[in-house]
Amino acid sequence: MRWSSLCIMLSVLLALLTISAPSVRAWEQADFEIFDLVDELEKSEGKDINFYSWLNVSPSSTASDINRAYRKLSLKLHPDKNKKDVQAREKFARLGKIVAILRDSAKRERYDHFYKNGVPRWRGTGYYYARFRPGLGTVIVFLMLVSGGMQYIAGCINYYQEKKKIIGFVQDARAALTQNVPKSQGAPTLGRSYVEVGGRVLRCEVKSDEYIIIHTSNDQEPVHLNTKWITKPTVANNVYFIKWFMPLFYKLTGKQTPEPKHIDDSPETSDQEGVQQEDDKKSKKKGKRGKPTVVTGSKVGGRRRAVAKPQQN
Incomplete structure (x- = not known):
């Protein structure tokens, strides 16, 4: 968010300087x-x-x-x-x-x-500006496109930096896992380890190549970091002027506003989905159809946890 605001301010300032500065003719x-x-x-x-x-x-x-x-x-x-x-x-x-x-x-x-x-x-700028002098509408559209493009680029930079940070934590934790392991054994890739965050050595648990749980203290809930949970920026959702006009677009066209998708890759969700799939497979083998269920989300420890409920007829 900080990057986006800074890019918008810089683009507006640059445009104002270009318009208000005296033209230097070569x-x-x-x-x-x-x-x-x-x-x-x-x-x-x-x-x-x-x-x-x-x-x-x-x-x-x-x-x-x-x-x-x-x-x-x-x-x-x-x-x-x-x-x-x-x-x-x-x-x-x-x-x-x-x-x-x-x-x-x-x-x-x-x-x-x-x-x-x-x-x-x-x-020279004087030659081109005198022949292709833009109107107020053109300047406004140009400023919106430039600031929107810079905002989208800043969002992409933040997205990849967050992914890189999480993967870096995973790599550091795995490096700590291999310190006390004999060379005859294979290097572990998952499990409990330690990682340095902000000058502090914290306990952590590596769950996958892009998923790590960091325990900040005994009194607080652990921090779950997963690259799959980071929302990738899109033009429709991250460029400010497009985001403002999208509700108006859906209202004029009569289309329903799409609801944001919630991605839940927590261990509890994965386990219950696996059990549900196994039950469906068993039901198909027996020739019976399992009861339909609806998966709803509930907040558990700062994460969304899936709870299977029977569907009402």
């Missing part, structure tokens, strides 16, 4: 105009086309050469002569913008710089 507005025209020209005419090749002039051409090329190409691309071309107006407007850049000595110098060195892939 390029000028004229550079942004050149970037847009380069992208549009390459998309329309091909990646190998540049301002000079499209006008059919050389990079060292004079202003007079550019004007003659402009008049020639403008007659060819004029919308009145290309009525069937739906992109004729866009091409004609693009031609005017490109020629305006090449006529301006300062802008042409900037374009020549990118022409020789290549147009940069990263064009």
Whole structure:
């Protein structure tokens, strides 16, 4: 829970800093105009086309050469002569913008710089933010997705850390089991042992590879640690905004809200389930059908203990 709250706070703070911080531009507005025209020209005419090749002039051409090329190409691309071309107006407007850049000595110098060195892939946050500026709804959805994703990741981290901790206790307890065992005998894997928790050496009992019982003191109930009892995080149950809207979803769709499943792997439950299975097998062999039973849960020593009751007709 601590991880989830921290991730949500960090994501919100990061988004606020991104929105409120002054935009630092690596390029000028004229550079942004050149970037847009380069992208549009390459998309329309091909990646190998540049301002000079499209006008059919050389990079060292004079202003007079550019004007003659402009008049020639403008007659060819004029919308009145290309009525069937739906992109004729866009091409004609693009031609005017490109020629305006090449006529301006300062802008042409900037374009020549990118022409020789290549147009940069990263064009600064100001460029992308100005062209793809999100609305308030988009920002809210983005923040919810980021914070929800970070919350889910934090839940998964906590889940696997808890499993790792329990398995570590089991391994430490088994290591203590093998200390006083002769080498001729096999190393025990189950049974009573000792484990160190928080600087204290406590009695424990290893029940399986992922189940251990730790006795904190004589006056308190033992602590049962089982990896199967740890709830694995899911998007529907752990992401806060989805969890909030799930009851509304079930109400609108008319579906019944699923009840949480209670997993009980305590020794008492396993024993009684085994006895019940044996009784069912015996009844089937005799050709008789056993009485149906309902298993209910009751709190016993901090755990759920199954109690079999005859089903009422």
